[in-house]
Amino acid sequence: MIITAGAEAGVASPIITATIKTYYAPANPWHAQSNCATMSAMFQDIDLRQLTELTAPDRAFLSVYLASPQSATSLDKRFEKMRKAVEADERDYFDENVKSVQTYLERHPLKSGSQCLLSCWALDFFQAIPLPAAVPDLVWIDSSPYVRPLAQLQEEYENVAVVVADNKKARIFCISAAVAGDEKVVTGNIKNHVRKGGWSQQRYERRRDKQLLHYAREIVEALAELDKEENFRRIILVGGKEALQAVYEDLPVALQTKVAQKAIDLHKPKDEINEEIQALFTEQERQSERELWDKIRSEHLRGGLGVAGLTDVLAAAELGRIDTMIVNRTFHPEGRRCRDCENLDATVVETCSACGSSSVYEVDVVNEIVERLKQTGAETDFADPIDTLTAAGEIAALLRY
Numbered sequence: 001m002i003i004t005a006g007a008e009a010g011v012a013s014p015i016i017t018a019t020i021k022t023y024y025a026p027a028n029p030w031h032a033q034s035n036c037a038t039m040s041a042m043f044q045d046i047d048l049r050q051l052t053e054l055t056a057p058d059r060a061f062l063s064v065y066l067a068s069p070q071s072a073t074s075l076d077k078r079f080e081k082m083r084k085a086v087e088a089d090e091r092d093y094f095d096e097n098v099k100s101v102q103t104y105l106e107r108h109p110l111k112s113g114s115q116c117l118l119s120c121w122a123l124d125f126f127q128a129i130p131l132p133a134a135v136p137d138l139v140w141i142d143s144s145p146y147v148r149p150l151a152q153l154q155e156e157y158e159n160v161a162v163v164v165a166d167n168k169k170a171r172i173f174c175i176s177a178a179v180a181g182d183e184k185v186v187t188g189n190i191k192n193h194v195r196k197g198g199w200s201q202q203r204y205e206r207r208r209d210k211q212l213l214h215y216a217r218e219i220v221e222a223l224a225e226l227d228k229e230e231n232f233r234r235i236i237l238v239g240g241k242e243a244l245q246a247v248y249e250d251l252p253v254a255l256q257t258k259v260a261q262k263a264i265d266l267h268k269p270k271d272e273i274n275e276e277i278q279a280l281f282t283e284q285e286r287q288s289e290r291e292l293w294d295k296i297r298s299e300h301l302r303g304g305l306g307v308a309g310l311t312d313v314l315a316a317a318e319l320g321r322i323d324t325m326i327v328n329r330t331f332h333p334e335g336r337r338c339r340d341c342e343n344l345d346a347t348v349v350e351t352c353s354a355c356g357s358s359s360v361y362e363v364d365v366v367n368e369i370v371e372r373l374k375q376t377g378a379e380t381d382f383a384d385p386i387d388t389l390t391a392a393g394e395i396a397a398l399l400r401y
């Protein structure tokens with residue numbers, strides 16, 4: 001049964017591949033004045049756990065993802081195509097949901113950016129969510145909202161603190177959902193080393209060291225304050241080697257572990273500096289994915305708290321045993337949910353493996369796992385495909401017990 005519509009909309013399409021490239025595009029952090037924009041704040045505030053707790057009888061939920069305003073123009077065609085694939089007893093729900101989406105879009109046409117629309121007429125539920133980055137077009141019906149793209153975006157757009165510092169000046173800001181927030185500036189004006197010789201030089205150097213330490217402390221204080229407001233997952237330090245080293249050494253150990261740093265010449269064009277920041281971010285992201293997988297793999301290999309492969313991860317998720325799950329971003333396994341007993345089969349089956357019913361419908365198994373993980377407070381990490389993870393079944397998890 002086909003339950004996706006649109007040429008590029010299939011679940012097999014990779015979701016979000018170029019987000020990092022546009023990470024700094026909406027606002028130039030060097031000129032950031034405003035607070036993290038309302039839209040992204042709204043997006044980060046979406047409570048996925050709440051969404052995943054919504055369940056309807058049958059496939060009464062319609063989830064629509066629009067990549068751009070243009071996607072809205074072809075939406076009716078996709079609805080039409082999909083309607084043909086909807087079972088007769090689900091058609092009423094479908095038609096009412098389509099009406100809700102159409103009415104909403106007539107009143108609030110999508111003028112820019114991407115959007116997610118969730119509708120469940122049976123539960124009297126409707127939500128429109130502006131998205132901070134483009135996701136592939138998708139129309140999906142299920143017994144609950146299709147949250148995977150939202151979970152993926154929230155994970156990609158976690159808060160990052162950035163410190164651009166040399167001995168003269170430091171800029172400290174937080175990037176949240178692709179928008180740069182308020183900037184704090186700390187001035188150091190640390191003088192260069194001099195060669196005078198004798199006592200006066202020693203005094204001068206001591207004074208200079210003290211100034212540098214004081215300057216680093218101010219930066220660290222600003223960072224700690226920002227962490228309280230924004231709770232960032234990473235810190236990126238770029239700029240003069242000496243200033244970065246002083247800041248790093250003064251950071252509490254808990255914050256040191258979040259750091260990626262690189263000495264760069266701040267006289268470079270700002271675009272190049274932003275590129276360096278992006279590259280560091282991506283590198284750190286990939287590194288933490290590999291570290292997570294290494295940890296799970298070694299647990300798995302020694303028969304400890306690690307599982308790999310779809311069937312085992314699904315079973316652990318259903319029992320609430322998962323602490324953190326890692327999955328290749330491109331992995332979209334198709335499964336079947338049973339209408340009669342709600343059993344989920346992680347493969348394509350004609351009849352339910354639990355009760356034998358032939359009333360089964362297509363689901364994205366990873367989406368089902370993500371829903372379960374949100375409900376049990378577990379973390380998910382959507383990784384750039386890792387070869388050894390692919391070989392182990394594309395999905396794995398660290399267990400709580």
Ligand SMILES: [Zn+2]
Binds near residue numbers: 339342
């Ligand atoms: Zn069944």
